[in-house]
Amino acid sequence: MKTLIEFYPVFIFLLVSFGFTVAPMVIAFLIAPRTSGAKTLNTYECGADPFGGAWIRYASVYYIYALIFIAFDVDVLYLFPLAVSYTRGGNAYEFYSLLVFIALLALAVIYAWGKGVFTWKRKIL
Amino acid sequence: MGKRSFYLETKDPIIKFAMLEKVLDLARANSLWPLQFGLACCAIEMMSTAMARFDMDRFGAGIFRSTPRQADLMIVSGTVTKKMAPLLVTLYEQMPSPKWVLAMGNCAISGGPFVYEGQYNVVEGVDLLVPVDVYVPGCPPRPEGLLEGLMKLEEKITGTRRFPTPEKRW
């Protein structure tokens, strides 16, 4: 059974990539001139002063999309072992289990479609 | 507006020696990313300079960045009104440090055709607001004029000129 140690190249790549990003930033920090004007550090908003910060309750329409995604992503993981051990020819129950599983998955999308999640109407106040 | 309303002091980098500065200036001169900031008629001439026929991109200056954070060169192309002045200064200050200003057109240089006694809304010249490096006269200046302004700016940054100046016949 391969222990985590076997994957140490991946960790080395992680460290190297970390270094590969931090190094140019350190160089840039050293060799770049610096200025500071009255409004240099203000947030940029097309030249005008912004009205209030950007950390607000952002009414995300995509919350429902996230729910459907979670339902999907976890279930798709079941298909991986099925895919690896899918034998050619022979017993057909594997195909039927695949069929049933995908049919159940598709129900989620059809339900959301019916509920009108996917149509973004114009919000007339 | 009186004297320039602020003094933007530029602190030197931590590591600074002649050879590095020369290489950096050469690189900066060959990749001046202008800020997408068109005011009036000169903006249309700036656009046609960036288009197929005159093509600023040949000199590496073709990528128009829309945020001042990633721009090096602010081309003030058009009339700066008193309502626009504070915003222009904000945009200039929000640009990171090695930055240059190219005043394009008579309005940006001296208020142009809109200067008469009793005028109440035009800033007479953008150098009252921000330090200007190159002035390109004309109303609007031809795209070749703007390209020549770019060459002048590159000459100012690196000290050497890309193309030989056409010899003066008279």
Added chain:
Amino acid sequence: MLEKIRAELPELSISEVSYPERGYHLAMDAGREQILKVVGFFDKNGFYLEDLFCVDYVEYLELVYFFNNHCGLFRVKTVVRLEPDKPTAPTISDIYAIAHWYEREIHEFFGVYFENHPNLAYLFLHDGLDSYPLRKGTVKVPEEDRKLLGSGAYKESEDTFFVNLGPQHPSTHGVLRVVIKMDGEYILSAEPMLGYLHRMHEKMAENRNYAQFLPNPGRMDYLSALNFNLAYVETVEKISGIIVPERAQYIRTITCELNRISSHLLWLGAFLADLGGLTPFLYAFDDRENILDILEGVTGSRLTYSYFRFGGLFNDVDEKFADGTRAFLERMWKRLDIYDQLITKNVIFINRTKGVGILERDMVRKFGCSGPVIRGSGVPFDMRKLEPYAAYQHTDFEIPVAQNGDILDRYMIRVKEIETSLRIIGSALEKLPAGPFNAEKVPKKLKPPKGDVYHTVESPRGQLGVYLVSDGSETPHRMRWRVPSYSNLMTFPFLAQGVLIADAVAILGSLDLVIPEIDR
């Protein structure tokens, strides 16, 4: 029509006016009380508010209302006199939505107060001004009104936030600033803030003589400088009765149509860049450079032309111009199907523009829009047909009209207008007569007779009107420019309500705005 007005509003003094000299059919003097009744009457009969502005005659101020009809041409001038020290007038912004901005503009330039106006804040000027600019004498702004200048405080509410689609933004071509109240991806309300490019053209007109003002119209709308030039020159010719020779009329038509094509081409590129496609910008500029070469050969400049003079042209047109134009015509016909393949048949483009930003017919009358914006909603309203000027009555062409008023229709109309302009140029070029290109005795120091005149021209963005009041001296007493983008922009807050930000940017692009024309 005149009998109906007489029957409906007996107590007003109505005088018939000869249309060819003065440019309008009827002049009416209404008192401050009857003006609401008059406006209500015109609104009931399907008229739209063409223009509303103020003229300062030192002893009294004059509020001028111009009404016109989209279907049949019948222009009525209604005048209200106000005393100069504390002028007040009733607001009509609830009847005609465009009056909302006209009244704010009059308030900040002349100091006229409008009772129960929803938001009488400054629109164009910055707060540092302490006098009303367009008044003849310097009239101080009273202290307690300075607080009126604050243009609306924007307070954060629970989950909506305010964003500046600000002066420096890729999609606001020029320096238009729109403050958008957003809820997530949707826009709840949009409020344009103007004046970042106000260059005082109307104030300059009052202290320069007629010839000195010639370069200014070209800088008002630099995309179609020749049309603005034509409007100014023809107004002065109308008021001083100069007859322009036939050849100059034809050359004026040809050059104005070339300028219209170059303006539409630039719009095409900028509109596609708003939707994300960057290549059509380069293709459109490719053709535009051809037009600029042809016009540069004749006028000498690339963008801000001042080629027309009172009574004719600056110089004549040579054979090279005619050949260049003919070569351009053939090339352009072939280029149009490149645009067809690249843009019109592009599925993503169609999905982005079909059924978005629909402008209904009655909303168009409320705002007094004009140009491709109104022709997209099914109203065939084109100045070249309604009030033919220059040589348009000799060339036959039909106005492209579309029905459902969404962005795709406004795009199709502008492309068809390019084809119409090509046909006009073709037919005008054949019929180009020989002969003089300038009227003979045009005095150097032009002193037109006392009186006022209204003249309209069709600029690529819509109906462009010039109202000129001359007091017999060298400098005009008052010159008012009725610009199409001003009323077209007023529809944006209503079109952008409840729409995604990507659509709002597309709607803004489809209105084809030129900011210095709005700010004047």
Added chain:
Amino acid sequence: MIDQIIDIIGVLNIRVAIGLANVLGLITISAMVLTWAERKVAGHMQRRIAAKEVGPFGLIQPVADVIKLLGKEMLTPADVEKPLYYLGPILIFVPVLVSFVVIPFDARLQVMDVNVGILVILAFSSLSVLSILIAGWGSNNKYSLIGSIRSVAQNIAYEIPLLLSLLAVVFMSNSLSMKEIVEAQNDVWYVFKQPIAFLIFFIACVAETNRTPFDLPEGESELVAGYHTEYSGMRFALFFLAEYTSMLIVSAVATTLFLGGYKGPVLPGVVWFLGKTYFLVFLMLWFRWTFPRVRFDQLLNFSWKILMPLSFLNLIATGALLKL
């Protein structure tokens, strides 16, 4: 002499060292080449010559850009979330570099043949979206906030079709290891057996790397510059670099899975592999200069309503055909 060194350092360490040098070299060179190629392809598609003056064919232009960006000041706006703001550009580059571990450039040119290669790549590819969210939220700018929230929704919308089209290949090759998938494509490439799956996979890849017509997170005509509005200097260059490298990674995975990796008649394997990869990258560059941008709800609906049902049917069809 060589074998003493080998057993001192160990075969795997040498393989890792060579792989590391190879990958870092490839990334820097490909970033340069891609920036140059993007400008040149854009120029010639728009009937203009781009970047000609700097170096023979403008070849030194990307070098000038990088050195200029190195010499640029890195502004940190005042009211910004410091840790998130700094972490954004770093985190976006890490997953992209690490997925090079499992990519088989040639028969023996692979850092480590992990037997669950595809899972490693999928795991790290969803990490880069996290960094965009961090960068967008951290820079306290309304445009970046909208841009980053859009990139999250776009990424989760296109994760499912990506997985399902990947599964169709795994059904055929019965193995998750990248090397075995390439070996399984010895006689006929999977692109001919699974044309629909390749199409869905490529569309989902274009969406994952935020390229036109799905470049809504940094839709510059609406959101000024999307999630990297507040970033300047070298930090912005890292976003720029990460986008090009993820384009490279995504087309490398597509070549391994569908176009038969390093399989090719006469030329050595690496040349075939890089040729196919850069062809797919050229396709992405081509998209950028022909398509306008899709509106955001069309983008989501395109994935949920069209790509996903299509990938379901494709999966069922593969399952059925394999059984016959």
